[in-house]
Amino acid sequence: MTKTIKHHLTDDLLMGYSAGTLPEAFNLVVATHISMCDECRARLASFDAVGGELVAKSETVEMAENSLTAVMEKIKASAGISEDRPKCVRAPNAVFPTPLQEYVAGDLDSVKWRRVGGGVSQAILKTSSDATVRLLRIPAGTAVPDHGHRGTELTLVLQGAFVDETDRFGAGDIEVAGEELHHTPVAEAGMDCICLSATDAPLRFNGLLPRIAQRFVRI
Amino acid sequence: MLTTTVPTATPDGSELAKLTAMQGSNGFGVKAKGVTTDETSKRLAWVVQISAVRDNKDTDAFAELFAYFGPRVKSFLMKSGASPDLAEECTQDVMVTIWNKAHMFDPAKASVSTWIFTIARNRRIDLLRKQRRVEPEDLPWGPEAEPNPDDVMSLQQETEILGKAIAALPEKQRVLIEKAYYGELTHSEIAAETGLPLGTIKSRIRLALDRLRHAIG
Numbered sequence: 001m002t003k004t005i006k007h008h009l010t011d012d013l014l015m016g017y018s019a020g021t022l023p024e025a026f027n028l029v030v031a032t033h034i035s036m037c038d039e040c041r042a043r044l045a046s047f048d049a050v051g052g053e054l055v056a057k058s059e060t061v062e063m064a065e066n067s068l069t070a071v072m073e074k075i076k077a078s079a080g081i082s083e084d085r086p087k088c089v090r091a092p093n094a095v096f097p098t099p100l101q102e103y104v105a106g107d108l109d110s111v112k113w114r115r116v117g118g119g120v121s122q123a124i125l126k127t128s129s130d131a132t133v134r135l136l137r138i139p140a141g142t143a144v145p146d147h148g149h150r151g152t153e154l155t156l157v158l159q160g161a162f163v164d165e166t167d168r169f170g171a172g173d174i175e176v177a178g179e180e181l182h183h184t185p186v187a188e189a190g191m192d193c194i195c196l197s198a199t200d201a202p203l204r205f206n207g208l209l210p211r212i213a214q215r216f217v218r219i
Numbered sequence: 220m221l222t223t224t225v226p227t228a229t230p231d232g233s234e235l236a237k238l239t240a241m242q243g244s245n246g247f248g249v250k251a252k253g254v255t256t257d258e259t260s261k262r263l264a265w266v267v268q269i270s271a272v273r274d275n276k277d278t279d280a281f282a283e284l285f286a287y288f289g290p291r292v293k294s295f296l297m298k299s300g301a302s303p304d305l306a307e308e309c310t311q312d313v314m315v316t317i318w319n320k321a322h323m324f325d326p327a328k329a330s331v332s333t334w335i336f337t338i339a340r341n342r343r344i345d346l347l348r349k350q351r352r353v354e355p356e357d358l359p360w361g362p363e364a365e366p367n368p369d370d371v372m373s374l375q376q377e378t379e380i381l382g383k384a385i386a387a388l389p390e391k392q393r394v395l396i397e398k399a400y401y402g403e404l405t406h407s408e409i410a411a412e413t414g415l416p417l418g419t420i421k422s423r424i425r426l427a428l429d430r431l432r433h434a435i436g
Contacts (some may be wrong), residue, residue: 002379016406019399020340020348026406027353035356038432042425044355045328046417051340051400052333053382060290061297064307068285071314074276083319088357098356128350152407178407187277 007173011047013154018047021104023131025198029101029154029174032196035090035097036172095159100196103127104135108159108194111135120144132201138162138187138195145198147186151201153177155185160193162186242261260380262375265331275323282300288332292339296403299343304374313339327366328424360431370427377420384416 009030016022017030029186034041064070095108103125104110113121113135116161121137131151138144140160161170164183169175177183187193268284271277292313302344316338344352382387385393392414399409 002246012406012409015399015409016412018340019402020344021399021402021404022354022406024350024353031353031355038428039423041355042421042428043417045333045424046421048337048417049330049333049378049381049420050385050396052330052336052416052419053378053385054397054400055288055291055295055336055339056332057296057382057386058291058298061294061303061306063289063293063310067289067307067311071285071311071318074311074315075318078315078319083316084323087361088354089359099353102353 004059004170005037005039005172007167007169007175008037009043009174010176011043013176014040014044014047015050018044018051023198023200024127024130025125025133026152026154026200028103028125028127029110029156029196029198031099032097032106032154032158033172033174035099076192095194100158111137113137118142118145128132131198133196133198136193136195136197138193140187140193141189143186145182146182149177149179149181149199149201151199154198156198158189158194161188162193162195163188233242256379258379259372259376262330263372264381266326266371266375267335269317269324269326269331271320272318273324281318283312284317284331288317288335289314292335293400295339296343297337298397299347300402301343301347305346309339309342312342314345316342323362325366327363327370327374327427330375333378358428358431359435363431370423374420376421377423381416381420388414 013022013026013030017027022030034044090096090101094101096104101107104123111123113123116122117144119139123135125133125135127133136144136161144162154161154174155169156174157169157171159167159171161173163169163183164185166173166175166181166183168188169185238377265284265287268277268280271280272284287309293310296309297303301309313335317335320338326332329337345352378389385396388396395404395409396413396415398404
């Protein structure tokens with residue numbers, strides 16, 4: 001599964017995720033990609049090691065008096081209460097990795113799609129407001145209107161594939177688009193393309209009609 | 220390339236050998252062979268301490284971890300914007316989690332400092348940012364009961380090499396990385412070229428993932 005992935009996360013996103021400073025919407029896309037990609041899982045572990053070294057070599061601040069005693073009390077109080085979360089492993093036939101399933105409350109068949117025109121449907125997922133994330137369903141052979149970006153747009157393919165001016169993106173591939181990219185993603189023939197897409201600023205559409213539609217559908 | 224050859228040192232006299240003997244624990248099967256430096260033996264001692272907490276609920280080993288990491292985690296959290304009181308509370312929670320989740324620590328994939336960092340980072344997101352934390356899917360296998368001692372040793376050594384490489388970065392670059400981890404930079408302000416030698420650690424973890432995925436077929 002993970003061998004076919006060609007487009008990976010960037011170092012700045014992995015470091016931001018490791019540091020815990022990304023907007024929630026970006027964290028969801030990063031965690032979903034890592035669930036599908038051992039290469040980026042290993043890269044993330046190396047960024048976590050950087051964080052570990054910063055802590056290990058950090059200056060010291062004195063702990064409160066009796067801090068260790070307080071900790072031992074808390075440990076006693078927590079006895080019998082497991083901190084382990086249930087193991088999150090995807091069913092073999094599931095399309096969505098578990099972090100995404102938690103936001104959708106189910107798999108692909110649980111998504112509440114809303115049509116946004118041109119045959120494209122979306123479902124906005126609820127996250128903190130510093131960025132937005134949505135699922136997109138692009139019918140096979142259909143184009144998403146030509147658009148640019150003010151901030152960063154992450155697009156992770158979950159099923160099917162799309163092609164734009166830069167390359168082909170199949171399941172597990174992630175496109176990280178900055179301000180310089182204007183693109184028209186087209187879903188490949190054969191299968192609807194399902195993507196998870198996050199932005200930290202509204203998209204800029206080039207045509208008038210998509211711009212009007214944008215006001216109503218929050219794309 | 221940052222690789223080391225590991226001369227075999229005498230196990231006698233190393234901190235790890237003493238600790239291992241003292242606690243009667245095999246410390247994830249780590250033997251003192253190949254201990255090269257004080258730094259590496261300190262790291263292996265932490266691994267042994269975590270395993271003593273896991274296997275024997277060893278409060279002395281825990282107190283040692285607390286003495287080293289408590290003040291450093293607290294300092295890290297304060298640099299990340301926590302008040303002294305919040306940082307203290309948060310650090311205490313981190314120490315409780317270390318005790319309760321010692322069985323989840325996998326020394327073939329992370330050093331103790333890396334593991335403690337991720338616990339502190341998660342606690343910081345929960346407390347300071349108050350946003351939902353999103354974690355990747357779990358691997359289909361748990362931490363191995365008995366990871367290969369050579370893998371454990373190599374990973375601790377590579378983490379040490381990484382630590383030295385961070386210390387040796389030009390001042391400006393190191394400050395940028397620190398700022399990124401203290402939460403002072405957005406992802407777009409994080410330089411794409413970090414100058415960090417992460418390839419060796421990444422490859423080792425990647426190989427471990429491949430091996431385990433093949434093993435479960």
